[in-house]
Amino acid sequence: MIRESVKAMRSFQRQIISADLVVTGGGLSGVCCALTAARKGLKVVLVQDRGVLGGNSSSEVRLWVLGATSHMGNNNRWAREGGVIDEILVENIYRNPEGNPVVYDMILLDKVAAESNITLLLNTAVYEVEKDGDAIRSLGAFCPQNQVEYELRAPLFCDASGDGVVGFLAGSPFRMGAESIDEFGERFAPSADYGELLGHSLYFYSKDAGRPVRFVPPAFALEDITRIPRWRSFNSREYGCRLWWIEFGGRLDTVGDTEKIKWELWKIVYGVWNHIKNSGEFPEAANLTLEWVGMIPGKRESRRFEGDYIMRQQDIVEQRHFEDAVAYGGWSIDLHPSDGVFSEKPGCNQWHSKGIYPIPYRSLYSRSVSNLLFAGRLISVSHVAFASTRVMGTGAYIGQAAGMAAVLCRQLGVEPRALGDVGKMEVLQRELQRAGQYIPGFVLRDPDDLVRQARVVASSRLVLGGLKEGEAEGFLRPMTLSLAQLLPLEAGKVPVFSCHAEAEAETTLEVELKISGRAGNFTPDVSLGRKHIRLQPGRNCVVLDLDAVMPEAGYAFFCIYKNEGVRLYFSPQRITGILSVFNLVNEAVSNYGMQTPPEDIGVDAFEFWCPQRRPEGHNLAFSVQPALDRYGPENIYNGLARPVAGPNAWVADLSDPAPSLQIEWDVTKAIRRVVLKFDTDLDHPMESVLMSHPETVMPFCVRNYRILDEEGKEVYKKMGNYQTINTIDFETPVMTRRLTIAVEHPSPETPAAVFEILCYE
Ligand SMILES: Cc1cc2nc3c(=O)[nH]c(=O)nc-3n(C[C@H](O)[C@H](O)[C@H](O)COP(=O)(O)OP(=O)(O)OC[C@H]3O[C@@H](n4cnc5c(N)ncnc54)[C@H](O)[C@@H]3O)c2cc1C
DSSP states (O other): OOOOOOOSOOOOEEEEEEOSEEEEOOBHHHHHHHHHHHHTTOOEEEEOSSSSSBGGGSTTTOOOOOOTTGGGTSSOTTOOOOTHHHHHHHHHHHHOTTOOHHHHHHHHHHHHHTOTTEEEETTOEEEEEEEETTEEEEEEEEETTTTEEEEEEOSEEEEOSSSOHHHHHTTOOEEOSOOOHHHHTOTTOOOTTTOSSOOEEOOEEEEEOSSOOOOOOOTTSOSOGGGSTTGGGOOSSOOGGGGTTOEEOTTSOTTTTHHHHHHHHHHHHHHHHHHHHHSSSOGGGTTEEEEEEOSSOBOOOOOEEOOSOOBOHHHHHTTOOOTTEEEEEOSOEEEOOTTGGGOSSOSOEEEOOSSOEEEEGGGSBOSSSTTEEEOGGGSSBOHHHHHHHTSHHHHHHHHHHHHHHHHHHHHHTOOGGGGGSTTHHHHHHHHHHHTTOOOTTOOOOOTTOGGGGSEEEESOOOOEEEEOOOOSTTSEEEEOSOEEEEEEEOSEEOOEEEEEEEESSSEEEEEEEEEOSSTTOOOOOEEEEEEEEEEOSEEEEEEEOOOOEESSSEEEEEEEOOEEEEEEEEESOOOTTOEEEEOOEEGGGTEESEEOOOGGGSOOOEEOOBOOOTTTOOEEOEEEEEEEOOOOGGGGGSSOOSOSSSOOSEEOOTTOSSOEEEEEEEEEEEEEEEEEEEOOOTTOOOOOSSSOOSOSSOTTSOOOEEEEOTTOOEEEEESSOOOSEEEEEEEEEEEEEEEEEEEOOSBTTBOOEEEEEEEEO
16 A cells, blocks of 8 residues: 655656657657657657557548548559558558558557667657757656656657647747748748638547437537538538548637637537438438547648748649658648638649659758757648648658658767768668658669679569450440550650450540650650541451650550540559559549649649549550560669659569569678568558558569579568568578579469569678
C-alpha cells in the first residue's frame, strides 16, 4: 500500500530522454520521418499527443491517404510516393484491403514498435521549448496518462505537428492565411471574399443494425438543415471522408479556436444525422445507426513556417526544377471557400498541373531556428502552393526527406541548412533514392552499388509485340469513352500499332498519336498525327501507321476516339509499365475530362487521360510492329525504379520457364546486402480507409524468388513477397563472383519484373 502524508506541494515525475532527433507529431509525416531516421541508425523520440499514430489518417479522423496519384483521377502516372510511405500503404492493402481504420492504426503502431531506435511517447503533448541562442536545446512534454513530464534533448528536432507547436514556441517565422497576388505573382491567390484559410472537418460513420433504430438528437444539433446550401446532397449512403465538405472554421483562428470549431462541426454532424433519420426523406435509413462520430476535427490548414525558400503556385504549375529537390507533389491546387459548409460556392476549387512537381529541400527547415526541420503540412509554402502540398502522401514523402536530412546532419556534424552546400545535397538525394524515394529529374548514381560494376545477363527479356485478346465475356467492350494505349517507345520512327474492332454498322473511327510535350509527363498535349479509318460492319483491323517520329524516348498515346457503335477487344495480360488510359471524368478530383480554367488564374488547360481501376481496368488488345524492346536487364541499374520515360524495369518473357538475372563480377565480392525493387503498381493510389481494393497483392509483384551464389547454392529464398522493396542483409557476407536472382512470374498473364537491384559489400 502507498500512503503519503501531507505535503505543501507535489511535482510530477520528470524524465530526461536524450536522442539524436526528436520528432513532434505522430501524423503520417512524423511517422515516416521517424522511421526513416531510425532505420539509418539515429536514436529518435517520436512524441504524439494522441493515443494512436497517423494524425488525420488515423481512426480518430479517418481521412484516406492520398498524394500525387490523386485517386487515379489526373495525369500523374506511376506517381505513388515511394519509400516508407509506400511500404505502409502496401502493407495496409495486404492486411486491410477493406480499409478498416482500426486495422490501419494497428499497422502504423506495428511499424513504429518494430524499430528499436524509436522511443514512442503516445498521449504526450509537447508544450515547451528551451533554446540556446538560435538552436533548440530541449522540448518539454507531458503525458497525462502516466503523469510524467519529459525533457527531450537532442541536437536536431523535426516539427511534424501540423500546427507547428515547436516552430511556434521556438520563435520561427510563420504565416497563416493567404498571400496577396502581388507577393509572389500567384494568379490563383484567393480574394478576401473567398477566404484565406481552409477550415476543419469532422466525420461520422453509420452502419446497418439489422433492425429499426431511432435517433434522438442532442439539444445542440443544427435544427435548420437548409442553412447548409447543399443540404439536398446528403443521403443515407455516404459517410466518412466522402463528406469532406462538412467543413467549418476558415474564418476563425484554426489553432486557437479549434475547440469552438469542433463544437460547430458536432452541431452540423448531429444535425445532418437527424435530417437523415428523422426528416422522413430517407426511409431506407430506418435500420441505420451511428457507429462513430469524430472527436478530433481534421485540420487542413494553420501555420506555414518560413524556410529559405517559399514554394509558390508557379513552382507547381510549371513543374519547376530545383537542384535541391528531395520530394515531389502532385495533388491539385485545392482551395476551399473559408465559409465551408455554409458557403454558396462549390466546396472546392481544384486545378491540376500537367504532371508531378519537385519540392525543394530549402522549404523543409526553419530560416531562423538552426536545428529545426519541418515535415507535413507546415512546410515553407505559400497558401496557394500549400493547397497542393498539404495532402498526406506528399506530407509523408516530405517527412522521409526530413528524416534522411537529419541522418546526414548527424553523420556530417552539420545543421540542416548546411546540407545545401556543394556535394552534400547529392548525398542526401542519393540516400533518399536508395530508400525508394523517386525525385523527378534525378537518377540514382550510387558509387557503392556493385551491380553497376558487374555484367548483368538475363535468361530472357520481354520484347513486346502486343497483347492477346481476352476470350472471356467482358473483354469486348463498347467504346463509350475515348481511349489511348500508353506504350514506351524509343526515339525515332514510331512503330505501326493495330488492334481489332467490331463495328455495328459502317462507321468512321478517329485515331491519333499523341505524346507529352514535357519529358516524364503523361499529359498528351502534342499531336504527332491523326487520321480517320473507315470501318465495315463486323470485325475490322484498325491500323495506326502514321509515319511519325518520336523526338526522344518516352511514352506515346495511341488514341482511339469514342464511337459507341464500335467495340474493342481488351486483354487479360498485365505488363509492367503498360496501361490503357481513358478520357474519363472523375468528379472526386474535379476531373471533367478536360481542365478548362479561367484565363487569368495561371493554370493550364489540358485533357485528362486516366486508367480505370481494377478489376475492370485492362489494357487494349493490340499488336505493335516492330515489337518494343524496352525491357532489357540494363534497366535494373539505370538509376530509376519506376516508369518515367520508359518502363525502367527488366521484364522476363512470359514463356521463360525459369526467369533469372545473373550479376557477374571479374573478382570475388563479399556481399552483405542485396536490395530488390519490385513492381507494386505505383499507379494504384491505395486509399487507406473507406474504399476497398480488389487485391491484397499487386498483380505485377514478384511473389517468389531465390538468390544463388556462383556455385548455385541458394543463399536466400522468399516465398509470398508482396512488398516493393526487399532488403536482404546477410549475417556473413556471401563470397561470390556471381549472384543469380531467380524469380517466378507472378501469374500466367503477367511476366516477372524487377525495377532495380542494388548490391553492397
Ligand atoms: C477534412 C480534410 C480532408 C482532407 N482530405 C485529404 C485527403 O483526402 N487525403 C490526404 O492525403 N489528405 C487530406 N487532407 C489533408 C491532410 O489530412 C493534412 O494536411 C495532413 O494531415 C497533414 O499531415 P501532417 O502529418 O502534417 O499533420 P497531421 O495529420 O495533423 O498530424 C500531426 C500530428 O501531430 C500531433 N500533434 C499536434 N500537436 C502536438 C503536440 N503539441 N505534441 C505532440 N503531438 C502533437 C497531432 O495529434 C497529429 O497526430 C485533408 C484534411 C482535412 C482536414
